Amino acid sequence: MKSTLGTALGASLSGVSLASMAANAPTKIESEDINSRALLKDEYDLHFLAIGDWGRNGADHQIQVAKQMGKWATEHPNDFIISTGDNFYPSGVVSEHDPLWHYSFENVYTDFSLQWDWYPILGNHDYKSDPDAQVRYTAISRRWKMPSRYYSKTFKIKEKAEVLIAFIDTNPLIPEFHQNSEYGPHVAGQQPEKQLAWLNELLQTSDAKWKIVVGHHPIYTAGPRTNNYDTLAVRKVLQPLLEKHRIPLYLSGHEHSMQHLKVQEKHFHQFISGSGSEVTPVKKGVNYSRFEASTYGFMYFAINKEQLQVQCIDHEGKVIYSSIIPWNA
Numbered sequence: 333m334k335s336t337l338g339t340a341l342g343a344s345l346s347g348v349s350l351a352s353m354a355a356n357a358p359t360k361i362e363s364e365d366i367n368s369r370a371l372l373k374d375e376y377d378l379h380f381l382a383i384g385d386w387g388r389n390g391a392d393h394q395i396q397v398a399k400q401m402g403k404w405a406t407e408h409p410n411d412f413i414i415s416t417g418d419n420f421y422p423s424g425v426v427s428e429h430d431p432l433w434h435y436s437f438e439n440v441y442t443d444f445s446l447q448w449d450w451y452p453i454l455g456n457h458d459y460k461s462d463p464d465a466q467v468r469y470t471a472i473s474r475r476w477k478m479p480s481r482y483y484s485k486t487f488k489i490k491e492k493a494e495v496l497i498a499f500i501d502t503n504p505l506i507p508e509f510h511q512n513s514e515y516g517p518h519v520a521g522q523q524p525e526k527q528l529a530w531l532n533e534l535l536q537t538s539d540a541k542w543k544i545v546v547g548h549h550p551i552y553t554a555g556p557r558t559n560n561y562d563t564l565a566v567r568k569v570l571q572p573l574l575e576k577h578r579i580p581l582y583l584s585g586h587e588h589s590m591q592h593l594k595v596q597e598k599h600f601h602q603f604i605s606g607s608g609s610e611v612t613p614v615k616k617g618v619n620y621s622r623f624e625a626s627t628y629g630f631m632y633f634a635i636n637k638e639q640l641q642v643q644c645i646d647h648e649g650k651v652i653y654s655s656i657i658p659w660n661a
């Protein structure tokens with residue numbers, strides 16, 4: 333028996349060109365509609381977590397903070413993770429195959445939401461062994477992205493605007509480190525003037541709407557190192573550059589606490605996220621401190637063209653501070 337249905341289908345298809353079928357068909361092959369993370373949208377275009385001073389084989393609340401980071405990044409939009417240095421205690425890693433990569437990093441930040449890009453910088457403890465081993469690990473890891481001891485990344489946000497982040501290495505900027513028996517061998521050969529010239533050129537020539545600098549050592553702190561030689565040395569060379577280019581944000585670690593600092597006559601805000609495991613005390617009543625907490629945790633940044641939001645989240649997942657910085661040329 334002849335199929336009238338088949339005949340009808342054949343007749344209708346024969347009159348349709350492949351080009352017109354393509355034009356009418358959905359064009360997405362791998363649809364974002366089936367990715368639940370795509371539903372996590374808010375008013376911001378770029379989001380990242382920031383954690384510092386963490387690698388302790390999971391000890392001293394490192395595990396608890398890691399779990400909350402995973403929970404937060406699962407429930408909120410997130411694009412990448414910044415590490416503000418002192419990635420491995422007590423003395424960095426000796427090679428890209430050091431077991432600490434497993435015990436202090438891979439086996440701690442295990443949540444699927446934390447398998448996205450990490451942009452780390454080097455802290456002073458990382459300088460007690462081989463800092464370049466952390467650069468070399470980039471070739472082994474899918475998520476660890478440290479192309480060199482200092483580097484920059486540009487991220488697109490809406491309306492063709494960009495966010496520039498300069499990831500710097502503050503260790504060679506401290507003159508005392510060059511004479512120090514532990515740090516000296518690993519800062520040898522580093523040229524601080526060259527890095528500062530690179531940073532100046534980068535900040536000068538970038539058209540990014542937001543320019544952020546990330547370095548391990550704070551420029552100001554309401555922690556134990558308010559007047560330490562490292563704080564003062566970094567302030568001396570970095571503050572003039574930040575002010576010259578009207579940089580809105582400097583993010584650091586080193587102090588094991590969370591802080592938001594703003595010196596009244598300076599343009600830049602400074603955040604310290606350095607309590608990824610151990611905590612150290614903070615001082616109350618420091619006039620340039622807007623927030624200081626001796627609390628384990630991490631920070632969450634969200635940016636759009638108009639403003640930047642920062643939240644501090646503790647090791648139990650509680651938001652303990654939130655602040656909005658409007659864009660201001």
Ligand SMILES: [Fe+2]
Pocket residue numbers: 418455456457548585586587
């Ligand atoms: Fe440090």
